[in-house]
Amino acid sequence: MQWRKFFCLGIFAFFLFGCTATPAVYKKPHLSSYQNTIVQTALSLLGTPYRYGGTTPKGFDCSGFVKYVYNQSVDLKLPRLAKHQSRTGKSISLRHLRPADIVYFKIKGQKSPHVGIFIGNGKFIHAPSSGGKVNIQSLGSKYWSQRYRGARRLI
Numbered sequence: 001m002q003w004r005k006f007f008c009l010g011i012f013a014f015f016l017f018g019c020t021a022t023p024a025v026y027k028k029p030h031l032s033s034y035q036n037t038i039v040q041t042a043l044s045l046l047g048t049p050y051r052y053g054g055t056t057p058k059g060f061d062c063s064g065f066v067k068y069v070y071n072q073s074v075d076l077k078l079p080r081l082a083k084h085q086s087r088t089g090k091s092i093s094l095r096h097l098r099p100a101d102i103v104y105f106k107i108k109g110q111k112s113p114h115v116g117i118f119i120g121n122g123k124f125i126h127a128p129s130s131g132g133k134v135n136i137q138s139l140g141s142k143y144w145s146q147r148y149r150g151a152r153r154l155i
Contacts, residue, residue, distance in 0.1 A: 041072055050131065062115050076155070082112045086149075092151040093151075105149055124139060
């Protein structure tokens with residue numbers, strides 16, 4: 001009879017403590033100071049107008065934007081042209097993207113790729129075409145996912 005009490009008490013304790021355990025919490029990957037600086041510099045330029053050949057906050061084209069952000073934030077000198085930027089650094093698969101990686105796209109009718117900077121959560125920041133302003137887009141959108149060609153890690 002005594003063993004039944006201990007057995008029932010043990011079962012009760014198992015369920016009581018097992019059900020009240022703290023669940024595991026997902027933690028975001030830690031950004032390095034370089035990644036954070038690059039992303040913050042890029043975000044500070046939101047709304048800057050597009051300018052063909054632009055390389056300053058007065059106006060950017062896509063590669064001028066990427067070049068400027070990397071130069072200002074981490075003193076990394078990148079090539080001026082998007083086609084060269086898209087070959088710089090280490091190739092990264094879509095599933096291994098980290099903030100500050102360069103993403104590039106093939107736009108119909110353009111010889112050079114279009115480039116931007118991945119900022120996390122499936123989004124990237126870029127200087128779009130004529131008439132646009134530096135803005136954030138989703139890699140998962142139909143337009144960008146169909147044109148995505150790869151990514152490069154520079155830091």
